[in-house]
Each structure stands twice: as structure tokens, then as C-alpha cells.
Amino acid sequence: MxxxxxxxxxxxxxxxxxxxxxxxxxxxxxxxxxxxxxxxxxxxxTDVVGDIARKLIENDAAVALQYSSSEGIASTREALADRLAATDGRRPADAELMVTSGGIDAITLIAKSMLDPGDVVVVEEPSYLGAVSGFMAFDPTLRGVPLDGDGLDVDALATLLRELPTPPKLVYTIPDFQNPSGRTMSVERRTALVELCRQHGILIVEDVAYSQLGFDDAPRPSLWSLGPDVVVQIGTFSKVFFPGVRLGWAVGPAAVVAQLSIAKQNSDQCAGALGQRMLEEYLRAGHLxxxxxxxxxxxxxxxxxxxxxxxxxxxxxxxxxxxxxxxxxxxxxxxxxxxxxxxxxxxxxxxxxxxxxxxxxxxxxxxxxxxxxxxxxxxxxxxxxxxxxxxxxxxxxx
Amino acid sequence: MxxxxxxxxxxxxxxxxxxxxxxxxxxxxxxxxxxxxxxxxxxxxTDVVGDIARKLIENDAAVALQYSSSEGIASTREALADRLAATDGRRPADAELMVTSGGIDAITLIAKSMLDPGDVVVVEEPSYLGAVSGFMAFDPTLRGVPLDGDGLDVDALATLLRELPTPPKLVYTIPDFQNPSGRTMSVERRTALVELCRQHGILIVEDVAYSQLGFDDAPRPSLWSLGPDVVVQIGTFSKVFFPGVRLGWAVGPAAVVAQLSIAKQNSDQCAGALGQRMLEEYLRAGHLxxxxxxxxxxxxxxxxxxxxxxxxxxxxxxxxxxxxxxxxxxxxxxxxxxxxxxxxxxxxxxxxxxxxxxxxxxxxxxxxxxxxxxxxxxxxxxxxxxxxxxxxxxxxxx
Structure with a gap:
């Protein structure tokens, strides 16, 4: 054996x-x-999605049951762009947005597209272990920056940047109700983080998995809305729709999203079309x-x-x-x-x-x-x- | 900018x-x-899957709409094991089988689990470009072995093995109605390939994407059925069910499948549970x-x-x-x-x-x-x- x-x-x-x-x-x-x-x-x-699924299978099988393009079905991406316009106050251009198979898929696509072995990825300390594990599959050097009650410590990041011989490729952050700490980044920190990374040419990966699930109505501008030139925002519908179809998104600079779409061709090729169309119908009907x-x-x-x-x-x-x-x-x-x-x-x-x-x-x-x-x-x-x-x-x- | x-x-x-x-x-x-x-x-x-989807969403939402384990829902894997027993004449043990998000996902999981940069992967010349691209994301050295009317030229592979300083990590083959050549491997070649790779400790990756779509009833024993100790068989349901849920499988040595399941945690974490349960119901009802x-x-x-x-x-x-x-x-x-x-x-x-x-x-x-x-x-x-x-x-x- x-x-x-x-x-x-x-x-x-x-x-x-x-x-x-x-x-x-x-x-x-x-x-x-x-x-x-x-x-x-x-x-x-379940009261609405069962019907949505049945109708799509009956009336739209040639799209909903077929392969989709790697960046996602055009009409689904339209619905996602409308949603981002409502939640983030900025509607992405077509080339800035793609559908992913959940949040971790997006992280792995970013890692595959951006990381050579030894490249530095900065993560919050602590950070989401799924993201840490996703990055590690592409052999980077991980560096941690502490969190406090206002979120990622941007001064500590600035100090780290001065110490590093070359800038990190990525800074990964979960600004809202962070996983695992539950903490949220202040508006001042958000602005400072975007500014710092823009200066150094570092791509920010903003994970908004829980952003829609705040218990109050406090304003929390997304990093992507503050710096669409320097932020890839990744999100998942697993927390607010359901996880049983694997669906999320990545929105960011067009040159980055184009490469993520190519990388997706050798993960699962495309997010499942049935789930994409179910989500689209759910969003368009205002159910979310x-x-x-x-x-x-x-x-x-x-x-x-x-x-x-x-x-x-x-x-x-x-x-x-x-x-x-x-x-x-x-x-x-x-x-x-x-x-x-x-x-x-x-x-x-x-x-x-x-x-x-x-x-x-x-x-x-x-x-x-x-x-x-x-x-x-x-x-x-x-x-x-x-x-x-x-x-x-x-x-x-x- | x-x-x-x-x-x-x-x-x-x-x-x-x-x-x-x-x-x-x-x-x-x-x-x-x-x-x-x-x-x-x-x-x-569409006449049956619309109803299947609606019923699952109504009656099984806590499973069908939730995350699944990375190796797949236990009952879905049971149904797949039954199917393999019927098609391949061998029922895999529980630890030998996992659900994937289609065939390319399986290839990428294998590449991520097995390949260090520079490791040799042997592919048929020509071979499926999606597989070639999936392997290349993990920086191997690709070597081609020619095909003829009887499929992969096993003698040419043996010659290549003598030339290489260390054995390849993987030999990737599509034995039935190959993509792109349409060719099929003879039974003699199948036996010889399994024997050769077993001698050299090389994992065979058998892609059976089109195996169920033969135009005649000629017997074509799967490589996995001939060598379950040395073959990982990967399959997809995109060709015979539909691609709009991303679903396939990997079946092979338990030690390999265990690592593929871990690797899947940082692709999409798990295949979509709704698709898994839809396929399971479809198979159990005999529709396939x-x-x-x-x-x-x-x-x-x-x-x-x-x-x-x-x-x-x-x-x-x-x-x-x-x-x-x-x-x-x-x-x-x-x-x-x-x-x-x-x-x-x-x-x-x-x-x-x-x-x-x-x-x-x-x-x-x-x-x-x-x-x-x-x-x-x-x-x-x-x-x-x-x-x-x-x-x-x-x-x-x-």
C-alpha cells in the first residue's frame, strides 16, 4: 500500500x-x-424561495440550470449593483463587480490572483480563521496588527509599514462586527486606513460578511465606498439569505476583478446559476x-x-x-x-x-x-x- | 491611480x-x-427538479439551505456511493468519497493538496484545458504524453518515467470520450496504466466527465474500479444532471480524500446543500x-x-x-x-x-x-x- x-x-x-x-x-x-x-x-x-426556485426551473432553465459566465449572470450582477448602490451609496461599474461562491471563495480568488510565495498579507489580530487559512494556501507571510475598541489600529499598521522592506500585497479587515472579536471600526479609522493604503499602493480586502446585521442604525461607511480605487469589498449572502446556495460578491478596481474572474475559471468555473437567479429574484422583489x-x-x-x-x-x-x-x-x-x-x-x-x-x-x-x-x-x-x-x-x- | x-x-x-x-x-x-x-x-x-426543489425548501430547509460539511451531506454521499456501486462495480467506503462543486473544483482541490512548485504532472497531449489551467495555478511542471486510438500511450509514459529524476506527483487522464479528442482508452491500456502507476507510487487522476454518455454498450471498466488504491476518480453532474448547481465527486484513497476535504474548506467551504439534496432526491427516485x-x-x-x-x-x-x-x-x-x-x-x-x-x-x-x-x-x-x-x-x- x-x-x-x-x-x-x-x-x-x-x-x-x-x-x-x-x-x-x-x-x-x-x-x-x-x-x-x-x-x-x-x-x-422558505415561504418565498420555494416558489422562486420552482418558477425559475420551469420558466428559465436554459439560464438558471446552465453554466454561467465566470463573473456571474449579467442580470444578477445588475441586481447586486443596485443593492450596493442602496447599502454603500455607490453603484459599481459593470467591470468592478463579480459574483462569487461565498466569502471564502472570494478570499481564495484574491489570494490566487495577488500572492506570490513570501508576499506579506496583513490581518487583524485576531482575524477570521477561514480567511487566514485561505490566504495560507498561497504561502504568504502573515503579519498581524492589533484591534482595539475602534477596530484595526491604523497607527500600528503605519509602524509595521515602516519596518517592512516592501509593502504588503494585501491588508485584510472585517470592519463591522468583526469575526471573531465582534468589534467595529470607527469612521475616523476607516478614512485613515484607506488613505494610508492608497499612499502605499496596498490593496485593502474589506470583508462585510456581517455588515447588514447591525443592532443599531449608526452610520458605517464601507471602506469600498470611501476608496473604490484601493479596496476590494467581499461579501456573502450566507448570513442574510442562506448558505445552501454558495453566493457572495467581490467589488473593486476593474483590473483586480478581471483577474479574479479568470482565477474563478479554475475553482468552480462559476457560482451556481440557479442560486444566482434565486437571489436575484429575491432581491428584486424586495424580500431582503x-x-x-x-x-x-x-x-x-x-x-x-x-x-x-x-x-x-x-x-x-x-x-x-x-x-x-x-x-x-x-x-x-x-x-x-x-x-x-x-x-x-x-x-x-x-x-x-x-x-x-x-x-x-x-x-x-x-x-x-x-x-x-x-x-x-x-x-x-x-x-x-x-x-x-x-x-x-x-x-x-x- | x-x-x-x-x-x-x-x-x-x-x-x-x-x-x-x-x-x-x-x-x-x-x-x-x-x-x-x-x-x-x-x-x-425541469418536469421533476422544480418540484424536488420546492419540497426540499419547504420540508428540509435546516439541511438543504444550511452549510454542509466540507465532504458533503452524509445522505447525499450515500446516494453517490450507491450510484458508483452500480456504474463502477465498487461501492466506496465512507472516507473514500466526497462531494465537490463540479469537476474543476475537484482538480483544483487535488492540485492544492498534492503539488509543490516544480512537481511534475503528466497530462494527455492534448488534454482538457480547464484541467491544465487548474493544475497550473499551483506552479507544477506539466509533461505531455501522446494519445492514440487506444487512449493514453502507456509505453510512452513508461519511457518518460525512466527519464524523470523523480516520479510525477500526478497522471491526469480522461479515459472515456476524451476532452478534446473524443478518444477512449482500451481495457488493456487501463490495466497497464494502473499497474505502472502503482509500481511508481504515482496518483492517477481519472476524469470521468463523459463516461455515462457512451453511444454503445461496450464495457469500459473505470480506472478507479481497477485500482482504488492508486486512482482518484473525479466526476461531474454538469453533463448528465445540469450545471446550474455546481456538483461533482472525488473518490479515491482515504488519505487523499481527507486532504481534499480540508482543501475544500478554503475554496467554497462546501458544495451548495440545496443542489446536493436535489441531486440526491433525483438519484434516489431513479430519474437519472x-x-x-x-x-x-x-x-x-x-x-x-x-x-x-x-x-x-x-x-x-x-x-x-x-x-x-x-x-x-x-x-x-x-x-x-x-x-x-x-x-x-x-x-x-x-x-x-x-x-x-x-x-x-x-x-x-x-x-x-x-x-x-x-x-x-x-x-x-x-x-x-x-x-x-x-x-x-x-x-x-x-
Whole structure:
């Protein structure tokens, strides 16, 4: 028998399998699952999308069931451009916008298009582990820049730029309700970041996965709206439509988007046309605008249940961020290895994502991410009780 | 303004955009389009899949609209395993099979998992340009091995193996109704190829995109069925179900498939769950078995129309392969640069794919690929007439 593990690419040995562990729990029903950025299925618009799908298959099969162009179906991209005009205050030109198969697909297309081995990619510290893993497949050097309550520390980035012999190829940021920290970048920081990267010719990758899910009405201009010449914005419809069709977008400088479209020819060639057309019909009928207030209210109420439970049961055990939108709170549990905690917690049927995979450089192991997006309020309470017991149990045994 | 083209990865400048050109014509209706491996939309089972989609959305939204695990939904993989047992005579173990987002996705997952820069990948000469392009994104050295009427020349491969200082990582082959040549590998060659690669510890990548679309009932054991220890078989449902959900599979040694699943976490994370469940229901209800004879009959009749038209109008201008299945005939047009011919042909509203992109090493420019899969018989006749006129016109002016 040939041992194929000896024949794998070098990158295979350094690819963490944290996402696999998260997705493997996607369907698990026997535990309280704080892992994963899963939208709540009660929000899936099953009352309208079933009909949309059936009608498209009956009346538009030659488009909806066929291959699409790599940049996406023209009419779908029109609907996306209209949406961006409404949310971001700027309507992209045709050549600035493409459809992707979700957010990670967009990250991988950018990495494949932009990165030679050793190129520097700057990420927030901590950052979304899926993005970190997507970049790492193309062998860059990752550098972390800290976050604070106003988001990415632009002064720290400026200091890093002075230290580096050549500018980074990319700066990756999640300005709104960041994954995993839940933090949001201030307007001043946004302007400063765009200005700094423009000066240095660095492409900003702005991930807006959770931007539409803010709990208040505070204005948050997208980086792309502030600097369409220097920002590629990537988004996903997995959080506000549903993940079962893989759909997102990339909007940015035309020269970059053109290369992303070419790169997409050897990923999945094109996003599934049926999903593209379903999303288009859903957007055109105004369903997303009706849907978002319901989603925001549900997630706001669950975020509040989580922080309430943390106050009751984690006082003195940990500190945490208080989310203003999105799906996550980020906990610091001093003196606890959260990888070990995950094992103990699973015995009492609670899951979360340990924090170490979210760090590019600092390999901190005392953090963890809790997602409250798909858990009932009573289960949130019970899960936090169990998690606090697991922390105490681990501290006693160690 | 920053010139982003100066900031792209080196691989971006070497990525051919032939597939983009093909997909861009996916919806074109103003020309006779021999380009692209497009299934005929009249074969899309719109009478049953519309209902399947609506019911899944109504009754199974928590699975069908949610993320799935990276290797695919367990019940969908069960249905695929049953299908492979029927078509290939071997039922894969759970860990040997995963769902992919079509065939190219599988190729890119294999490349990402197996290839370090400079590793050798052997491809048939000519081979599928999408695969060539998918491999090239990970910077291997491509080596071509010729095809003849019995498929890949295994003796020539053995000679190449003796010349190479280290064995190739991969040998990529399309044994049935090859893309672009239309040729099929003999049973003897299949056995010899598996044996040779097993001796040398080389992973065979068997692409069975068109295997179910043979015009006769001749036995064609899959390479994977002959060597499940040394073959990863990749397949697509784009040709026999429909391309509008991106769905395929990879089946092979468990250690390889495990790494492909990890690699998939940073492509699109998982194939779309709605498409997975639609396919599963379609397979379980036996619709594919009812459907395949209709598809084979339609494509056989179009292949016959094409070769008839070529005999009438291309005698003395070109030679061509006579397909026994699949979507393609491969033409040799001596003395004609088929890239230039494509430009002339487009003026008379005919499209095809020039051959040069299908070659790894030899850069032959006198071949072209004609796909007859999505063209009516009368348009096939008219298209061949126009193409012959274009050849004559090009020869006269040069």
C-alpha cells in the first residue's frame, strides 16, 4: 500500500483543520453549539424561495440550470449593483463587480490572483480563521496588527509599514462586527486606513460578511465606498439569505476583478446559476429589505441573552466583548488553554471555537469565540452554565 | 491611480483566459456555438427538479439551505456511493468519497493538496484545458504524453518515467470520450496504466466527465474500479444532471480524500446543500437512469450529424475523430492557425475552441475542438458549411 500522506504538498501539513471541525457540527443536534457562523434556519425565507426556485426551473432553465459566465449572470450582477448602490451609496461599474461562491471563495480568488510565495498579507489580530487559512494556501507571510475598541489600529499598521522592506500585497479587515472579536471600526479609522493604503499602493480586502446585521442604525461607511480605487469589498449572502446556495460578491478596481474572474475559471468555473437567479429574484422583489429587520431583532435578542448569561455565570472567570451586531462574542479566559477547554466542554455537550486559530502571529491560547446566532435563548443560558462549569473543572484539575 | 496589474501574482500573467471566452458565450444566441461542453437544456429534467426543489425548501430547509460539511451531506454521499456501486462495480467506503462543486473544483482541490512548485504532472497531449489551467495555478511542471486510438500511450509514459529524476506527483487522464479528442482508452491500456502507476507510487487522476454518455454498450471498466488504491476518480453532474448547481465527486484513497476535504474548506467551504439534496432526491427516485438513454440518443444523433457534415464539407480540408460518446470531435486542419481561424469564423457567426490551449508541451496550433452537444442538426450543418468557408477564406488570404 502506498502511503499517500508522504506525497502531499508541503502546504497540506500546515493547513489547520479547524473549519472542518466547525462544519462537521453543522447538523449536530445533540449539543449546544456556539461554534460556526451559522444563520438561524428559522430566518430562511422558505415561504418565498420555494416558489422562486420552482418558477425559475420551469420558466428559465436554459439560464438558471446552465453554466454561467465566470463573473456571474449579467442580470444578477445588475441586481447586486443596485443593492450596493442602496447599502454603500455607490453603484459599481459593470467591470468592478463579480459574483462569487461565498466569502471564502472570494478570499481564495484574491489570494490566487495577488500572492506570490513570501508576499506579506496583513490581518487583524485576531482575524477570521477561514480567511487566514485561505490566504495560507498561497504561502504568504502573515503579519498581524492589533484591534482595539475602534477596530484595526491604523497607527500600528503605519509602524509595521515602516519596518517592512516592501509593502504588503494585501491588508485584510472585517470592519463591522468583526469575526471573531465582534468589534467595529470607527469612521475616523476607516478614512485613515484607506488613505494610508492608497499612499502605499496596498490593496485593502474589506470583508462585510456581517455588515447588514447591525443592532443599531449608526452610520458605517464601507471602506469600498470611501476608496473604490484601493479596496476590494467581499461579501456573502450566507448570513442574510442562506448558505445552501454558495453566493457572495467581490467589488473593486476593474483590473483586480478581471483577474479574479479568470482565477474563478479554475475553482468552480462559476457560482451556481440557479442560486444566482434565486437571489436575484429575491432581491428584486424586495424580500431582503423585509427580512433584515427580523434577522437583526432575532440576533440582537440572542446577543443580549448571551451577554446577560455571561454576566451571571462568568463574572471573575473571563472578560468578553459586547456585540453591537453580527454573530459573535470573543472571550478572554485568563489561565485557561481553550483547546483543552473545548475537549472538556464537549463532554458536557457544549461546543465553541478555540481562539488560537484566529491569530496570525501571537498564538494566544486563552481566547475563544462564542456564536449565539443559531441557539435559543434558553439553550444560551444553559450552554453558558455548562461552559462556566467546564472552566472551573479545568482550573481545578490543572 | 494605482496600476493593480503590476501587483498581481506571477501566475496571473501565465493564466490563459480561454475558458473565460468559452463561458462568456454560454448565453450567446446570435451564433452557431461549437465551443464549450454545454449540455443541451432540452435534457434538463425541469418536469421533476422544480418540484424536488420546492419540497426540499419547504420540508428540509435546516439541511438543504444550511452549510454542509466540507465532504458533503452524509445522505447525499450515500446516494453517490450507491450510484458508483452500480456504474463502477465498487461501492466506496465512507472516507473514500466526497462531494465537490463540479469537476474543476475537484482538480483544483487535488492540485492544492498534492503539488509543490516544480512537481511534475503528466497530462494527455492534448488534454482538457480547464484541467491544465487548474493544475497550473499551483506552479507544477506539466509533461505531455501522446494519445492514440487506444487512449493514453502507456509505453510512452513508461519511457518518460525512466527519464524523470523523480516520479510525477500526478497522471491526469480522461479515459472515456476524451476532452478534446473524443478518444477512449482500451481495457488493456487501463490495466497497464494502473499497474505502472502503482509500481511508481504515482496518483492517477481519472476524469470521468463523459463516461455515462457512451453511444454503445461496450464495457469500459473505470480506472478507479481497477485500482482504488492508486486512482482518484473525479466526476461531474454538469453533463448528465445540469450545471446550474455546481456538483461533482472525488473518490479515491482515504488519505487523499481527507486532504481534499480540508482543501475544500478554503475554496467554497462546501458544495451548495440545496443542489446536493436535489441531486440526491433525483438519484434516489431513479430519474437519472431514465434520463441517460434520452441523453445518449440525442448526443449520438448530433455526433452523427456533425461527422456527416464534415464528410460533406471538410473533405481535403481537415481530418477529425469520430466520437463514440461525449460531446466532442477534434479536428486537424493542416496549414491553418486555428486562433486566426476563430477570428474569421466569428465574423460569420460560428464559434469553436482553438486547439493550442489543450496542449501542455507541443503548442500545436493546427487543431480545434468542435462540440456538437447543444446545437440542432440543421445548425450543425450550417455551422460546418460556414466553418469550411472560413478555412478556405483564411487559406486564400495567407
Amino acid at each position: 502506498i502511503d499517500w500522506t508522504t506525497r502531499l504538498a508541503r502546504r497540506a501539513s500546515t493547513t489547520p483543520d479547524l473549519i472542518g471541525g466547525i462544519l462537521a457540527l453543522a447538523g449536530a443536534r445533540d449539543l449546544i453549539n456556539f461554534s460556526g457562523g451559522f444563520p438561524d434556519p428559522s430566518l430562511f425565507a 429589505d423585509e427580512h433584515l429587520p427580523l434577522a437583526r431583532a432575532l440576533y440582537r435578542s440572542r446577543a443580549s441573552a448571551l451577554t446577560g448569561a455571561l454576566e451571571r455565570h462568568f463574572d471573575g472567570l473571563a472578560t468578553w466583548t459586547v456585540p453591537q451586531g453580527g454573530f459573535f462574542s470573543w472571550l478572554h479566559v485568563p489561565g485557561v488553554d481553550t483547546m483543552a477547554l473545548a475537549v472538556v466542554a464537549r463532554e458536557s455537550r457544549v461546543a465553541f471555537v478555540p481562539g488560537s486559530g484566529f491569530f496570525a502571529e501571537s498564538r494566544d491560547n486563552e481566547h475563544l469565540r462564542l456564536s449565539y446566532s443559531r441557539i435559543s435563548e434558553s439553550d444560551i443560558e444553559e450552554g453558558v452554565v455548562r461552559l462556566a462549569a467546564a472552566v472551573r473543572s479545568l482550573r481545578e484539575t490543572s | 494605482i496600476d493593480w496589474t503590476t501587483r498581481l501574482a506571477r501566475r496571473a500573467s501565465t493564466t490563459p483566459d480561454l475558458i473565460g471566452g468559452i463561458l462568456a458565450l454560454a448565453g450567446a444566441r446570435d451564433l452557431i456555438n461549437f465551443s464549450g461542453g454545454f449540455p443541451d437544456p432540452s435534457l434538463f429534467a 437512469d431514465e434520463h441517460l438513454p434520452l441523453a445518449r440518443a440525442l448526443y449520438r444523433s448530433r455526433a452523427s450529424a456533425l461527422t456527416g457534415a464534415l464528410e460533406r464539407h471538410f473533405d481535403g480540408l481537415a481530418t477529425w475523430t469520430v466520437p463514440q460518446g461525449g460531446f466532442f470531435s477534434w479536428l486537424h486542419v493542416p496549414g491553418v492557425d486555428t486562433m486566426a481561424l476563430a477570428v474569421v469564423a466569428r465574423e460569420s457567426r460560428v464559434a469553436f475552441v482553438p486547439g493550442s490551449g489543450f496542449f501542455a508541451e507541443s503548442r500545436d496550433n493546427e487543431h480545434l475542438r468542435l462540440s456538437y452537444s447543444r446545437i440542432s442538426e440543421s445548425d450543425i450543418e450550417e455551422g460546418v458549411v460556414r466553418l469550411a468557408a472560413a478555412v478556405r477564406s483564411l487559406r486564400e488570404t495567407s
